[in-house]
Amino acid sequence: DINVQIEGVTKVFGDQESDEIVAVEDLNIDIRRGEFLVFVGPSGCGKTTSLRMVAGLETPTEGRIRIEDEDVTGYDPRERGIAMVFQNYALYPHMTVAENMSFPLRIRNYPDDEIETRVTEAADLLEIDDLLDRKPSQLSGGQQQRVALGRAIVREPSVFLMDEPLSNLDAKLRVQMRTELNEIHQRVGKTTIYVTHDQAEAMTLGDRVVVLNDGKLQQIGPPQYLYDNPVNRFVAGFIGEPPMNFLPVSIRKEDDGYTAVGEFFEFGLPTDVERAVDEWDGSLDSLTLGVRPEDLSDLSVLDEDEYTENSTLDAQVKVVEPMGSDKFLTVTSKTDEDTEFSARVAPESSVEPGEPISLSATLDKIHLFDDE
Ligand code: ADP
Ligand code: MG
Numbered sequence: 001d002i003n004v005q006i007e008g009v010t011k012v013f014g015d016q017e018s019d020e021i022v023a024v025e026d027l028n029i030d031i032r033r034g035e036f037l038v039f040v041g042p043s044g045c046g047k048t049t050s051l052r053m054v055a056g057l058e059t060p061t062e063g064r065i066r067i068e069d070e071d072v073t074g075y076d077p078r079e080r081g082i083a084m085v086f087q088n089y090a091l092y093p094h095m096t097v098a099e100n101m102s103f104p105l106r107i108r109n110y111p112d113d114e115i116e117t118r119v120t121e122a123a124d125l126l127e128i129d130d131l132l133d134r135k136p137s138q139l140s141g142g143q144q145q146r147v148a149l150g151r152a153i154v155r156e157p158s159v160f161l162m163d164e165p166l167s168n169l170d171a172k173l174r175v176q177m178r179t180e181l182n183e184i185h186q187r188v189g190k191t192t193i194y195v196t197h198d199q200a201e202a203m204t205l206g207d208r209v210v211v212l213n214d215g216k217l218q219q220i221g222p223p224q225y226l227y228d229n230p231v232n233r234f235v236a237g238f239i240g241e242p243p244m245n246f247l248p249v250s251i252r253k254e255d256d257g258y259t260a261v262g263e264f265f266e267f268g269l270p271t272d273v274e275r276a277v278d279e280w281d282g283s284l285d286s287l288t289l290g291v292r293p294e295d296l297s298d299l300s301v302l303d304e305d306e307y308t309e310n311s312t313l314d315a316q317v318k319v320v321e322p323m324g325s326d327k328f329l330t331v332t333s334k335t336d337e338d339t340e341f342s343a344r345v346a347p348e349s350s351v352e353p354g355e356p357i358s359l360s361a362t363l364d365k366i367h368l369f370d371d372e
Helices: 047-056 097-106 110-126 143-153 169-186 199-205 221-226 232-238 271-279
Strands: 003-015 021-032 037-038 061-066 082-085 159-163 191-196 209-215 218-221 245-255 257-261 265-268 287-291 295-298 310-323 327-333 340-345 354-362 367-369
Touching: 003 047, 003 082, 003 191, 021 047, 021 191, 021 218, 037 199, 037 354, 047 061, 047 082, 047 159, 047 191, 097 110, 097 143, 110 143, 110 169, 143 169, 169 199, 169 327, 199 221, 209 221, 209 232, 218 221, 218 232, 232 245, 232 287, 232 367, 245 310, 245 340, 257 271, 271 367, 327 354
Parallel strands: 037 191, 037 209, 082 159, 159 191, 295 340
Antiparallel strands: 003 021, 003 061, 209 218, 245 257, 245 287, 257 265, 265 310, 287 367, 295 354, 310 327, 310 354, 327 340
């Protein structure tokens, strides 16, 4: 059941060819009813423009937007059955919470009893029923954010659009509101399109995540799928924190498969990567191997059956940062101090800066990319 369709949508800003900016290029996404879809990508990649085209605040240069099977491309924002929640929640300071939440219904001339019912229900849902008589200045940032959500919910839209709604909150509150948004979405169950530059927010909130770069869709899928199977180096480097390590390799064919050969290491390749190598015949000299810090372990604290002999990497420890649950290491190649990468190893690892370390890679967690 598709709720919103973005069909071949392109947005070009600027009138003259010389100052044209292609903000969004040929975007195609079907958003399912009830889905929480997150657009993520660096600043300027076209997230806000995409959302504003769904909202009707921006007209696509090419392509169509469909909501509830209806082509709404030329429609006014008010005719689209959407509600938008922005970064600055823009509550009216002189109105109470109840008045703020009633406002969108009042200007649409809803009857008083209907307004009362909807506001009470939304306040219940958001657990702000005891705040209804307060003014915004008497609320915490998180409570204000909930009132802003409440003001969207009372309109009973078929789609919620949210543009970085948590980015004005401090780090701790942001994480807390993230969990609350998850919970609220489960209760409300409405289609939500959410924009953020924060990959952790995208991972934790999205049923599916759209990774955008430079106006173009890089990959779409459930967060865990993107983390496990990034299609290119951009997605691999953007999803996951700390970011994936990238090391240049060439591929050597063996009797029983392939080996990735780097300047100071050799990795036997897992079978699914072998398949990719078969497809890349001819470009085997300039590939990039990607391995996440959390998929590298300190070999000295592993049992023998926990690692494969042919996938170890000898490095030099530069910085050790204990995190409690694990240790975060910055290491360099033994032969080239400029080749730095990171590893997240077990807390039992007792390496010190300046010491050599053998790192073992989890075989099925090795990625290969043929893009820059
Ligand atoms: P994001 O939300 O991912 O940071 P935006 O969608 O705001 O990115 O912007 C995408 C690109 O389009 C950027 O290069 C931005 O400068 C440009 N852009 C956005 N809005 C306008 C506009 N009204 N006029 C001209 N260029 C714009
Ligand atoms: Mg933006």
